[in-house]
Amino acid sequence: MTPISETVIDRYLKLAGLADEYGAIDLALELLGRGVPAEAVLLDLVAPAQARVGELWAADEWSVAREHAATAVSDRVVAAVAAHARPRPTRERIIVTCPDGEYHALPARLLAEVLRLRGWQVDFLGASVPDAHLITYLHQTGPEAVALSCTLPTRLPRAHATLTACRSVGVPVLAGGRGFGPGGHRAFLLGADAWAPSARPAADRLDRGLPSFPPQPPVMKHLADEEYTSLAGRRGDLLARVMRALGAAYPPMASYDVRQLEATAEDLAHYADFLAAALYVDDSTLFTDFVTWTAGVLRARGVPAGAVRAALDVFAGELREFPRARRFLSEAAAALTCPA
Structure with a gap:
């Protein structure tokens, strides 16, 4: 794998901060043309740059508007990388979604594209999917598993409802995202069948085999x-x-x-x-x-x-x-x- 240097990440971040989506896309395609795998472009360029975007906002160096513009650029870059790669699915169907009220969709989108690159047939449902509509979609498509992304801990009660709904129709769930906490203890408390901290380990976890239902989740006596x-x-x-x-x-x-x-x-x-x-x-x-x-x-x-x-x-x-x-x-x- 060709490494993506800090200099390249800085260059990408500067383009994203200027809302230069064409420049950012050109940089990503340039890396692909030099033989950098598409997964590395997504996870070793876009993902760390987005983490820096959040840090710059927190430090009051970037405004909310600039942070939003940079995130929109990254979303377009992910789409461009996905369109360039166009992998053919050879494996089972996976649904990638966010619980109702969770609007941070980029982490889920990154996972969806990484899974596609690894051969999975992926349906990316995006941000804030109501449980009733998700369950209908599960019945219509019959996926092997759901990958549920939750960034904000405040969405955990709704994530719990999603996990319970998926369990009720017999579809196992791989949970991920900062909202579930380090080690995934919140994910397992709420009934997830598997957990991963980010996109690469989530894809690795699915590569080892689809999750199966564990015993019933703990009773939340508190x-x-x-x-x-x-x-x-x-x-x-x-x-x-x-x-x-x-x-x-x-x-x-x-x-x-x-x-x-x-x-x-x-x-x-x-x-x-x-x-x-x-x-x-x-x-x-x-x-x-x-x-x-x-x-x-x-x-x-x-x-x-x-x-x-x-x-x-x-x-x-x-x-x-x-x-x-x-x-x-x-x-x-x-x-x-x-x-x-």
Whole structure:
């Protein structure tokens, strides 16, 4: 395999950052013409460049608009590489999809094209597929397996519904994506038959044989406390109360303009959603990881860690009757080591 150097990745990233889709496509086709395998172009060029796109946005070096433009370029590059390769299917049918509400489709698209390159007959359904429509499609096409991609942990409850639906019609599921967590423990908790961290190991896993149904997934006894259900059901009211209380608890908010207040409300909504997801899978690290990442993102934008700690304290005050949630909030606050 011809290696793809960091210089080439930097060149691709610059083109993507300029929204130069033709230049990025030309670079990818140039690599193919030099004998670089199509799978390497997808996974050793496009994928790491996209990871850098996210890092540049988090560091406040790229705007949301620029990040979106670069992602659109990568999507076009993936399509161009796939059209150039045009492999003929020689193996069984695999469905590649995202759960309802998951709009990060590029990781799933990369997996779909890698599987095609390896001979699988692939139906790529894209982002946010409702379960009822997915089940109908499974009945119509009769695939050997479903590959389910979940990037955001907040989509785990919906991913659980998808996994349960696939199990009900006898189709095994290979789960993947950051949302399922390191080691795949969240995937197996929710009923996945196999797990892989990214596209290449997912394809390798299928190369070793299609997944078969394991024993019934664990019973999620922690949901009996109804903390997840209550928090999700009271989300709107909770966020309104937290926003008001934070204004009193964090004096700098008094000078916030409309844009800053809107950003604060959006951040609080993310805290609530990630806390709910952590409660759903009973995994405090899901929430702590999000909080520490968010603190870094906000710090790059001039927001001190004290604002994050204040928000966590206010949530804890509003969730006095939620012992698991309060424990998760306390662990996240303890993980914030940045100065106020």
